[in-house]
Amino acid sequence: MRYDESSPPLPESATSISPDRPWYARRSTLVVAVAAIAPAALAGWVLTEVLSGGATDDSRPPRIVMPLSASASASASAPSASAAPAASASPAPGAAPAGTPGAAPVTSVAKPLAGRTVVIDPGHNTGNFKHTTEINRQVDIGTNRKECDTTGTTTNSGYMEAEFSMDVSRRLRAVLEAQGLKVVLSHEAGKERPFGPCIDERARIGNEAAADAVVSVHADGVSAGNRGFHVILPAKVKGGGADTAKIVGPSRQLGERIAGNFARTTGSAPANYLGSGTGLVVRDDLGGLNLSTRPKVFIECGNMRDAKDAAQLTSPEWRQKAAQGIADGIVGFLGG
Numbered sequence: 001m002r003y004d005e006s007s008p009p010l011p012e013s014a015t016s017i018s019p020d021r022p023w024y025a026r027r028s029t030l031v032v033a034v035a036a037i038a039p040a041a042l043a044g045w046v047l048t049e050v051l052s053g054g055a056t057d058d059s060r061p062p063r064i065v066m067p068l069s070a071s072a073s074a075s076a077s078a079p080s081a082s083a084a085p086a087a088s089a090s091p092a093p094g095a096a097p098a099g100t101p102g103a104a105p106v107t108s109v110a111k112p113l114a115g116r117t118v119v120i121d122p123g124h125n126t127g128n129f130k131h132t133t134e135i136n137r138q139v140d141i142g143t144n145r146k147e148c149d150t151t152g153t154t155t156n157s158g159y160m161e162a163e164f165s166m167d168v169s170r171r172l173r174a175v176l177e178a179q180g181l182k183v184v185l186s187h188e189a190g191k192e193r194p195f196g197p198c199i200d201e202r203a204r205i206g207n208e209a210a211a212d213a214v215v216s217v218h219a220d221g222v223s224a225g226n227r228g229f230h231v232i233l234p235a236k237v238k239g240g241g242a243d244t245a246k247i248v249g250p251s252r253q254l255g256e257r258i259a260g261n262f263a264r265t266t267g268s269a270p271a272n273y274l275g276s277g278t279g280l281v282v283r284d285d286l287g288g289l290n291l292s293t294r295p296k297v298f299i300e301c302g303n304m305r306d307a308k309d310a311a312q313l314t315s316p317e318w319r320q321k322a323a324q325g326i327a328d329g330i331v332g333f334l335g336g
Helices: 023-052 070-076 126-130 161-177 199-208 248-266 307-313 316-334
Strands: 117-122 138-140 145-147 182-185 213-220 230-234 280-283 296-303
Touching: 117 161, 117 199, 126 161, 138 199, 161 182, 161 213, 161 316, 213 248, 213 316, 230 248, 248 280, 248 296, 248 316, 296 307, 307 316
Parallel strands: 117 182, 117 213, 213 296, 230 280
Antiparallel strands: 138 145, 230 296
């Protein structure tokens, strides 16, 4: 056995050998020392292999086990019942095996928002342009009648609001699901939904899901020079199938949370053309709000017809920030 500076010093009896003793006595002393150390080293190696599962994966470093004393090595060969792993214990899916070096203890971490539901409503549909007859059909919004849906706007270069709203909504869904929330999209553009849904159906989707919060994602289309975001809150309305009395208060709380977090995360300012710089606007003419029985808001993330805002809206990096800002507002509203 070779010793170097990193090895522990040998006992006095093993290193201090009298020069007047015969050579065979000195060798006997060394043999005795080695014999005393070997069982402890062997026990330490065995325990290392047991704890590491005898893994041959080079990507896993060996687990370091302190050498056992000679007296402890005997007991290490007979582990007690209390040291045996519980038969019912099993690692979570994707978790490292219990014996893996460096593996964290397997625990079940409860997510505080698990069981809560959020409905995300991507504004418009990329297919609406091809189905103008269908989307122009009038539907009841409680206080009056309006078109089933509209085409939405575009940037000057042709990037559609419907593309923007769907992209942000999908990003938003991913962020919220990571928090343990159940997320429902009112639609996903494609063959199964070539246009719409109509505004009354969008409200109904949130109601039937018993959503804890509903957010409709949009971008505005006003003249250049008008910049910034705003969040639209429901007014107190009652008529026909509309009665927003119960959702006005919580919807405002939701909208305020989203506005604050959106501004902080994206760096975008509240709209300079409405809302008096608050980023909050109350409206009574939107069927998606009038017919909702769940806390709901719309967010206009920017103005697609302004070159500076359009540069942000067409940036994937900025859209990720937009999704994060909206998500932070929702999570804050729900108490997460």
